[in-house]
Amino acid sequence: MKLEYADVQQTSPKQTASRSKQKWNGFYRKLKRNKIALVGGAIVLFYLLVAMLAPVLAPFDPLEIHLEKKLVPPSAEHWMGTDDKGRDILSRLMYGTQLSLAVGFVSVLIGMVFGIVLGVVAGYYGKWIDTVIMRVIDVLLAFPGILLALAIISALGPSLMNVMVAVGIFSIPTFARIVRGSTLAVKKLEYVDAVRALGASDFIIIAKHILPNIMSPIIVQATLRVATAILTAAGLSFLGLGAQPPTPEWGAMLSNGRDFLFSAPHIALFPGIAISTLVLGFNLFGDGLRDALDPRMKK
Amino acid sequence: MAEAAKQPLLEVTGLKKYFPIKGGVFGRVVQHVKAVDDISFTIYPGETVSIVGESGCGKSTTGRAILRLDEPTAGEIRFNGINLLALGKREMRRMRKDLQVIFQDPFASLNPRQTVGEILREALAIQQVVPKSQYTEKIMELLANVGMRPDSMDRYPHEFSGGQRQRIGIARALAVEPKLIVCDEAVSALDVSIQAQVLNLLKELQRKYRLAYLFISHDLGVVRHISDRVIVMYLGKIVEVADKQSLFANPQHPYTRALMSSIPLPDRRVKRERILLSGDVPSPLHPPAGCRFHTRCPYAVALCKEKAPEMKAAGETHQVACHLI
Incomplete structure (x- = not known):
C-alpha cells in the first residue's frame, strides 16, 4: 500500500x-498584460469616481439658472462653459455621470436577471419549454433594439425609469441566448x-x-451590454423620451446643444465627449475581460 | 456462486433505450437509434457483473438507463423488488441513495468550483446520511477509505492527478452508502499502474461494504480481474452471459471468441489463432435483421439472417444467444 500513498x-x-488562488491570479495577470483593457478599466473607474464624488467635485449647482451668464464659452470660472440657461456644464456632466451609470447598471441588471432565468430554464429543461422560450426570445430579437425601446416607452410614457425598463427588456435576448x-x-x-x-x-x-x-461569459456580456445600454439611454433622452428637463442627462444635454451648434458648440461637444469616452471605456474593458476570462469567445 | 439462491438486487427485464432522431422542417421524429434493444439481466448483492463490448454497443447507455440518467424507452428495472421506472421524481431522488455511479473521465466528473470537502458534504446533505454535526468526521472517514489524506478536503479538483480524482469520485459515490455502483469505464482513462490501484481499491471496498458493481468496460483484462459474471453486448443486444471462469475458458458466441482472441498474450511463443472480424459494426439506426452479428460472423448460415436467436443455456451458469450452439 506504500505505492498508493506515493500517488497522493x-x-x-x-x-x-x-x-x-491560481485561477484568479492567472486571470488578473492576463488582464494586466492587456494594456488597452487597462485603459478601458481606468476610464470606467474614473467615471465611477466622478459619479460618486459629484456632489463634492461639482463647482456649481447643476440645476441653478443664471440667465445673465448664459452661453458663456469655456473659461477659468466655467471650465466647460454654460448652457443657454446659464447652468454650469461641467457640474451638469458630473451629475449626469450618476444617471448614465445608473441607467447602464440597472437596465443590464434587469436584462441579466430575466435573461439568466429564461436561458437556464430553456437550456436545462429543453424540449417544449426550450422551444417556447427561445421562440419568444427570437421575436424580441427580431426588433432592432432602439425600435423595441421606442415601442416600450411609447406604451409606458417617457421617463428615465421607463428607459431603464425598456433597455433592460431589449437586453434580455442576448443574455438568454448566451446562458442557454x-x-x-x-x-x-x-x-x-x-x-x-x-x-x-x-x-x-x-x-x-x-x-x-x-458566470464568465455572463460577466463579459454584462460589461459590454452596459456600454450599449448607456448609449441607447442617451439616444432615447436625446429624442426626448428619457430624462425630462431640467435633469442633467447627457443625451438630453446633447440634444439641447443642437440649437447652438454654431454659436456655442461647447454645449453639445462636452456631453458628446462624455458619452463616447464612457461607452468606449466599457467596450475596451469588456473586450479585455473576455480575453482574460473566456479565451474561446475571442472572435 | 452461492448467490443464485438469494434475492436479486437488480433485475432488468426487456430494457430498451431508443434515441429519437429529429429531422424535417418541424423537427418530427424520423428515426430511432436503437442503442439498447431489449436486454435482461440480474445482479445479486455483493457481486460484480461486467458489461463488455466495443464502442457504441450500448453498454454505457445501459448503465445510464438503469440510473435513469437517460430515461429508458421501455422495460422494467427492479431494485430490491421496487420498479424504479414506476417511481415519481421525488421518490426516485430518495431511491438514488442506493444506486451510485462512477464515471470515466476523472477530469469532467468533479465540479471545478467545489473543494473536495464541499463535494462530499453535498452528497451527505442531499441524502441526509448522517447528522450535520458528523459531516467532517464522515468526510475524513470517506477520504481515508479511498486512500486520500484528510488535508485533501480543502483543495480543489484541479490540484489532483487523474487517479486521485477518481478516488474522490469513488468517495462521493460511497458517501451515500449505496448498495449498487455503476462503474462506467471507471478506470479506462487512467494509466495502467493507477488502474490496478483503483481496481484493487474497488475490490477492497466491495468486501468491506458488500457492494454490488455493474462494471462497464471495453477492456477484457480489467473485466477478467474484477468480475464475477460477464455480459457481452453487441449492437444493443446481449450475446452471451456467463461466469467469469466459464466465459474466459470457454467462450461460446462467435463474437465473444473474436473478442477473447484480441487479448494480447504475454508469452510470445504461445501461438493462438487470431479471429479477425471483417467489416464495421452496422449502424444502430438500421440494425441487421435476424442475428445482429450475422453480417460479420464467420459461421453465419441462412437462418441467422432471418431469425433473431433466443438466449439459450450453454452450461450451468452460461447463456448464449446463437443459433449454432
Missing part, C-alpha cells in the same frame, strides 16, 4: 493555499450527472453546479 503525497499544504448555450454545454458534463445520480433537486443542480460554471 505530491503537494505540500503550503503549495495548496497558493494554488487555489452555456447551460447546454455544462449540463452534459459528468459532474452534473453525478450530482443528479446523488438525488439532488433541479434547483440545487442549477444553483450550485450550472450557474457558477457559466
Whole structure:
C-alpha cells in the first residue's frame, strides 16, 4: 500500500493555499498584460469616481439658472462653459455621470436577471419549454433594439425609469441566448450527472453546479451590454423620451446643444465627449475581460 | 456462486433505450437509434457483473438507463423488488441513495468550483446520511477509505492527478452508502499502474461494504480481474452471459471468441489463432435483421439472417444467444 500513498503525497499544504488562488491570479495577470483593457478599466473607474464624488467635485449647482451668464464659452470660472440657461456644464456632466451609470447598471441588471432565468430554464429543461422560450426570445430579437425601446416607452410614457425598463427588456435576448448555450454545454458534463445520480433537486443542480460554471461569459456580456445600454439611454433622452428637463442627462444635454451648434458648440461637444469616452471605456474593458476570462469567445 | 439462491438486487427485464432522431422542417421524429434493444439481466448483492463490448454497443447507455440518467424507452428495472421506472421524481431522488455511479473521465466528473470537502458534504446533505454535526468526521472517514489524506478536503479538483480524482469520485459515490455502483469505464482513462490501484481499491471496498458493481468496460483484462459474471453486448443486444471462469475458458458466441482472441498474450511463443472480424459494426439506426452479428460472423448460415436467436443455456451458469450452439 506504500505505492498508493506515493500517488497522493505530491503537494505540500503550503503549495495548496497558493494554488487555489491560481485561477484568479492567472486571470488578473492576463488582464494586466492587456494594456488597452487597462485603459478601458481606468476610464470606467474614473467615471465611477466622478459619479460618486459629484456632489463634492461639482463647482456649481447643476440645476441653478443664471440667465445673465448664459452661453458663456469655456473659461477659468466655467471650465466647460454654460448652457443657454446659464447652468454650469461641467457640474451638469458630473451629475449626469450618476444617471448614465445608473441607467447602464440597472437596465443590464434587469436584462441579466430575466435573461439568466429564461436561458437556464430553456437550456436545462429543453424540449417544449426550450422551444417556447427561445421562440419568444427570437421575436424580441427580431426588433432592432432602439425600435423595441421606442415601442416600450411609447406604451409606458417617457421617463428615465421607463428607459431603464425598456433597455433592460431589449437586453434580455442576448443574455438568454448566451446562458442557454452555456447551460447546454455544462449540463452534459459528468459532474452534473453525478450530482443528479446523488438525488439532488433541479434547483440545487442549477444553483450550485450550472450557474457558477457559466458566470464568465455572463460577466463579459454584462460589461459590454452596459456600454450599449448607456448609449441607447442617451439616444432615447436625446429624442426626448428619457430624462425630462431640467435633469442633467447627457443625451438630453446633447440634444439641447443642437440649437447652438454654431454659436456655442461647447454645449453639445462636452456631453458628446462624455458619452463616447464612457461607452468606449466599457467596450475596451469588456473586450479585455473576455480575453482574460473566456479565451474561446475571442472572435 | 452461492448467490443464485438469494434475492436479486437488480433485475432488468426487456430494457430498451431508443434515441429519437429529429429531422424535417418541424423537427418530427424520423428515426430511432436503437442503442439498447431489449436486454435482461440480474445482479445479486455483493457481486460484480461486467458489461463488455466495443464502442457504441450500448453498454454505457445501459448503465445510464438503469440510473435513469437517460430515461429508458421501455422495460422494467427492479431494485430490491421496487420498479424504479414506476417511481415519481421525488421518490426516485430518495431511491438514488442506493444506486451510485462512477464515471470515466476523472477530469469532467468533479465540479471545478467545489473543494473536495464541499463535494462530499453535498452528497451527505442531499441524502441526509448522517447528522450535520458528523459531516467532517464522515468526510475524513470517506477520504481515508479511498486512500486520500484528510488535508485533501480543502483543495480543489484541479490540484489532483487523474487517479486521485477518481478516488474522490469513488468517495462521493460511497458517501451515500449505496448498495449498487455503476462503474462506467471507471478506470479506462487512467494509466495502467493507477488502474490496478483503483481496481484493487474497488475490490477492497466491495468486501468491506458488500457492494454490488455493474462494471462497464471495453477492456477484457480489467473485466477478467474484477468480475464475477460477464455480459457481452453487441449492437444493443446481449450475446452471451456467463461466469467469469466459464466465459474466459470457454467462450461460446462467435463474437465473444473474436473478442477473447484480441487479448494480447504475454508469452510470445504461445501461438493462438487470431479471429479477425471483417467489416464495421452496422449502424444502430438500421440494425441487421435476424442475428445482429450475422453480417460479420464467420459461421453465419441462412437462418441467422432471418431469425433473431433466443438466449439459450450453454452450461450451468452460461447463456448464449446463437443459433449454432
